[in-house]
Amino acid sequence: MRSLARRRLLAALIAMGVLSGLASNAAAQDASSAFPTRPISMVVGFAPGGPADVIARLIAPGLSVDLGQTVVVENAGGAGGSIGQARVASARPDGHTILFGSLAQAIIPTLLRDLSFDPLALEAIGMVNEVPMAIIARRNFPASNLAELAAVVRREGARLNLGNAGVGSTSHLCSLLLSASIGTPVTLVPYRGNGPVMNDLMAGRLDLGCDQTTNNAEQIRSGTIRAYAITTPARAGSLPDVPTTAEAGLPTMRMSGWNMLFAPAGTPRPIVERLNQALLAVLRNENVLRRMADLGSTPASGERTTPAGAQAFWHAETARWKPLVQASAPSVD
16 A cells, blocks of 8 residues: 555656646746747947947847847947856846857957856857958058068067957957967057047058958948958958958968857747747848948858857857967966
8 A cells, every 4th residue: 555655646746747847848938939028138249330230230120020029239348248248148048138249259268267157158049140351451551462561560570559359359369360370479459349440540540450341341442441361261252352361371360250149048949049030030131131241241051040050150169269369368468
């Protein structure tokens, strides 16, 4: 009798557990099916006017239409994008606060110490785009091609200033890679965003930069700054006359910037999938694709547009850049 009673009790407990799990899953499904219930904050970890901000504001209207709620772009610049990331990481994981992330999210885990949050505790929603980087300089920089620029850098070294959008930004990493590829350190000058870098380059107060074409294609075409090379294997469609670094004699200088949507860790999978569905709809919009092309940006495609593929790519990028970021630690500190 006692054995039978124990079996019945165990069966009841198991049933309660199953029912509890089913109830929890049903509650999660109900919450997800109602999502979104209010406007969504899309946080950009950099100042207005920079390349991340430009693309974020380009896709926000389409996301709003597909989701049926306004997607509001909110800039939370500073500390190489970590301020914005911290805000999203600590937000309620219900999909109403998301991060418009960038390559900075692959640098922060190695570069910045004593963070108040886990920099890898994010859920990737999907990649948005990839962008070539352009090696640029003030209009009167004394070099007519990349080989001459490298020679000037080797001769002048730390007397040259190379601006970036802040420690941990994509342009900061590009600056580190450029210096390492040439084999000569220069003076890295961090700004609060890409806009001020561009202003000082156009005014001749800054020598060099290495920035996404979304932020400099128009200035290059107008001749207010000089471009020496594109850092991707193929030339940028928006700048067909600018050679690649491989063509210009610096094959080790290869990288691209990218943007990706993230949600806080623990966001229910149906909500992540719903946000991904909205992103994919935007990436099929002809007006968005045309504007991206004008900026020299390529919309994401394939596996990287899925949550799983984006997450894998983000972690791979974090591992890829870790050695260079660690090697640069003395200059970063």
